[in-house]
Amino acid sequence: MSKFYNAPYEPPKCWVGDKQKIIYDSEEDAEDAARLSEFEHGLPQYSLHAYKCDMGNHWHIANVRK
Numbered sequence: 500m501s502k503f504y505n506a507p508y509e510p511p512k513c514w515v516g517d518k519q520k521i522i523y524d525s526e527e528d529a530e531d532a533a534r535l536s537e538f539e540h541g542l543p544q545y546s547l548h549a550y551k552c553d554m555g556n557h558w559h560i561a562n563v564r565k
Contacts, residue, residue, distance in 0.1 A: 513557070515552070520559045520560075521560075523549070523559065528558070529558035530548075530560075542562075548562075
């Protein structure tokens with residue numbers, strides 16, 4: 500058995516400004532995560548959106564349009 504079996508999952512992240520943001524492989528994955536996060540945190544629907552990262556071929560979510 501691996502010694503990392505009970506290690507918590509840590510999603511891949513990249514630096515955006517002075518913060519590390521979760522990386523999503525596609526716009527669809529980021530939009531799905533945005534809807535789930537809105538539901539879990541009681542935010543208005545469609546208050547979060549996906550945007551393509553300037554530093555790589557991946558997506559992030561934000562509450563302000565870039």
